Amino acid sequence: xxxxxxxxxxxxxxxxxxxxxxxxxxxxxxxxxxxxxxxxxxxxxxxxxxxxxxxxxxxxxxxxxxxxxxxxxxxxxxxxxxxxxxxxxxxxxxxxxxxxxxxxxxxxxxxxxxxxxxxxxxxxxxxxxxxxxxxxxxxxxxxxxxxxxxxxxxxxxxxxxxxxxx
Numbered sequence: 001x002x003x004x005x006x007x008x009x010x011x012x013x014x015x016x017x018x019x020x021x022x023x024x025x026x027x028x029x030x031x032x033x034x035x036x037x038x039x040x041x042x043x044x045x046x047x048x049x050x051x052x053x054x055x056x057x058x059x060x061x062x063x064x065x066x067x068x069x070x071x072x073x074x075x076x077x078x079x080x081x082x083x084x085x086x087x088x089x090x091x092x093x094x095x096x097x098x099x100x101x102x103x104x105x106x107x108x109x110x111x112x113x114x115x116x117x118x119x120x121x122x123x124x125x126x127x128x129x130x131x132x133x134x135x136x137x138x139x140x141x142x143x144x145x146x147x148x149x150x151x152x153x154x155x156x157x158x159x160x161x162x163x164x165x166x
Contacts, residue, residue, distance in 0.1 A: 002091050010085065010100040017104025021133040022111060028052055028122040040124070051124040056117070071113045078106045098144035105137030 002010075032039050032052045040051040085091055085099050109132075112119040121130035 001086060002088055002096075006091055006096050007086075010096050010103070013097060013100025014104035014107060017101055017134070017137045018108045018111065021105070021108030021137070024133050025112070025120040025122070029120060032122075033120075047126055049124040050122050051130055053121045053130040054116075054118040055121045055130070056119075071110055074106050074110045074113070078103055078110075092148060094144055094148035098141045098148065100141075101137045101144070102141030105134040105141065108132075108134030108137070 028050065029052070030036075032041060032050060034052070036052075040049055042049045081099050081102060085095065088095070091099075109119045112134075119132065119134075121132045121135070123132060123136075124130050
């Protein structure tokens with residue numbers, strides 16, 4: 001079981017991501033959401049825009065219409081990540097950050113799926129499908145997990161693990 005400070009950090013990171021994600025979605029909904037005169041605002045012409053979209057599927061809109069399945073899958077993946085994290089005596093800082101960020105992103109989108117039946121996306125970058133803060137958090141968290149699991153162990157990692165044993 002991780003130290004209390006590690007668990008508090010993970011929960012704090014996840015909570016912060018959910019709060020930022022939900023706040024940005026509320027702001028976007030009130031500014032360019034349904035019923036508003038504009039649904040798109042160009043920030044950098046032709047490259048970056050704020051554009052309200054309802055995503056009823058998973059990443060890039062795949063599996064559209066399967067909200068209950070997607071919600072269950074999000075919850076299952078989140079549960080597995082947290083359980084794996086909790087099995088460690090002293091997880092590395094990068095693991096705490098990565099799992100906290102992924103958890104916050106997954107929970108942010110899960111709140112939308114349960115509350116609205118879809119996920120609110122609003123960031124439009126070039127040719128990519130629209131996405132949101134939660135999607136960005138999940139992507140960054142996964143990249144940190146890949147980076148952390150492929151890098152060599154450092155003195156810091158060993159010192160942190162030894163610190164927990166004493």
